[in-house]
Amino acid sequence: MTDIQKVVEVNRKLKNALSSVIVGKDEVKEMLVLALIAGGHVLIEGMPGTAKTKLAKTFAGIISGEFKRIQFTPDMMPADVTGFYLYSPNGDSRFTPGPIFANVVLADELNRTTPRTQAALIEAMQEHQVTIERETLPLSLPFMVVATQVAYGGEGTYPLTDVQLDRFLLKATSRYPSKAEEEQILNNIDSIDDPHITAITSLKEIRELQEMVKRVQVSPSIVEYITSLIGSLRGFPGIQSGPSSRGAIALYKCSRVRAMLEGRDFVIPDDVKHLMIPAVEHRIKIKPESEMDDVTPGMALEWALEQVPVPKLKV
Secondary structure (H helix, E strand, C coil): CCHHHHHHHHHHHHHHHHHCCCCCCHHHHHHHHHHHHHCCCEEEEECCCCCHHHHHHHHHHHCCCCEEEEECCCCCCCHHHHEEEEECCCCCEEEEECCCCCCEEEEECHHHCCHHHHHHHHHHHHHCEEEECCEEEECCCCCEEEEEECCCCCCCCCCCCHHHHHCCCEEEEECCCCHHHHHHHHHCHHHHHCCCCCCCCCHHHHHHHHHHHHHCECCHHHHHHHHHHHHHHHCCCCEEECCCHHHHHHHHHHHHHHHHHCCCCECCHHHHHHHHHHHHHHHCEECHHHHHCCCCHHHHHHHHHHHCCCCCCCC
């Protein structure tokens, strides 16, 4: 079996395993697989009760990963995430690891806690390590944060900072199910409530896939296309701050993964276009006065895709 065939087969198994428990949510499932193989993190926005937690827990189970859930609240402290040293009266200390020490960490309702506690995730997400009392502790790989946030501006929320948002490789939206999907949920509620989750891959295989995808060819014209799109967004009228270089990196890495999932060993412009919204939209901040004129990040993305010429690949 070739590298591409192996990635395609693992993707098929992951999607089937998720679909046996989670009805619909195809976009979110795709983002989870893309981010896992690309080595990044996913932010899921949606209303309560739209299967965000169950999706993340199921995902951890089918890749044989250790799963931890952090339910964020306004009174949480950074040590509740990373862990802490417990000191005894005689001066001895014992480290109590926090829930960040897992393969898949669900940061549930991340925007319900303060920016100080949100920041406890930043080092882990970027460097796969945490520093506690001047001691740096590595995290097990693969490591992935799946964060959820309630709709922006909801009651009792703290907006995620630009620095925090930029650490998420992709953002997805968990919407309410359609009528047909909701009927399917009700008809299968007993098996959905108590699912039998079987691991269909291993952490070792996931690490191998992460190395395989690095061999996907990205032509100079595709690289130029990505940088031109990001550059044009920074100059869009009405934008207060455009995407950082992490936006270009996200497009590059995820386009390689999507190419392999589609059975190719090279990236095409459609891979980049397909990922513009999940990889870049959350990195764009609109000026307050432009928001009054109904300017949105989505409008900026559409403008950039229209302005930047699509490269023609040599066959």
